[in-house]
Amino acid sequence: xxxxxxxxxxxxxxxxxxxxxxxxxxxxxxxxxxxxxxxxxxxxxxxxxxxxxxxxxxxxxxxxxxxxxxxxxxxxxxxxxxxxxxxxxxxxxxxxxxxxxxxxxxxxxxxxxxxxxxxxxxxxxxxxxxxxxxxxxxxxxxxxxxxxxxxxxxxxxxxxxxxxxxxxxxxxx
Ligand code: GDP
Numbered sequence: 651x652x653x654x655x656x657x658x659x660x661x662x663x664x665x666x667x668x669x670x671x672x673x674x675x676x677x678x679x680x681x682x683x684x685x686x687x688x689x690x691x692x693x694x695x696x697x698x699x700x701x702x703x704x705x706x707x708x709x710x711x712x713x714x715x716x717x718x719x720x721x722x723x724x725x726x727x728x729x730x731x732x733x734x735x736x737x738x739x740x741x742x743x744x745x746x747x748x749x750x751x752x753x754x755x756x757x758x759x760x761x762x763x764x765x766x767x768x769x770x771x772x773x774x775x776x777x778x779x780x781x782x783x784x785x786x787x788x789x790x791x792x793x794x795x796x797x798x799x800x801x802x803x804x805x806x807x808x809x810x811x812x813x814x815x816x817x818x819x820x821x822x823x
Contacts, residue, residue, distance in 0.1 A: 664737035669771040672802035699816040707816040741778040767796040774801040
């Protein structure tokens with residue numbers, strides 16, 4: 651049986667230190683390093699997801715730096731992206747505010763059919779949670795986003811999130 655293969659561009663956006671690089675590291679290498687260097691500008695890597703029975707989706711992942719000084723570079727990465735993961739830290743309500751403004755920007759400026767997932771990261775830090783799950787999920791529903799509560803540290807829902815995005819990619823027969 652022949653395999654179907656398709657490649658898509660994915661961009662990660664979100665405030666600095668919410669865990670973007672850690673999520674990519676967990677997804678691509680199944681690892682978590684507590685003391686990673688922060689991303690300068692943007693980092694690139696690829697990782698594939700297998701969808702049963704015979705489809706392989708390869709993501710070209712652009713992990714952008716969250717610092718304000720790199721903000722003007724973001725359009726270069728999301729302009730022709732097929733999908734985006736907008737990340738916030740569920741122990742920081744200001745990071746959710748920042749995520750919402752990235753979503754707005756994407757919905758105005760990125761391609762019309764971009765698939766956006768909202769990742770509420772650091773789900774392992776339950777006692778420090780500042781963002782209510784229902785509120786965030788409701789916002790995501792209204793804005794037409796996939797919503798996952800993830801932990802790059804434990805791996806919770808990380809593969810599931812990328813798989814759900816892969817399942818929404820347009821694949822031609
Ligand atoms: P980025 O700037 O958004 O790429 O964030 P990083 O991936 O560099 O992570 C920022 C900090 O948060 C680092 O100290 C990570 O170890 C930590 N971190 C990232 N994801 C998680 C997570 O899911 N749980 C916990 N407890 N810490 C995390």
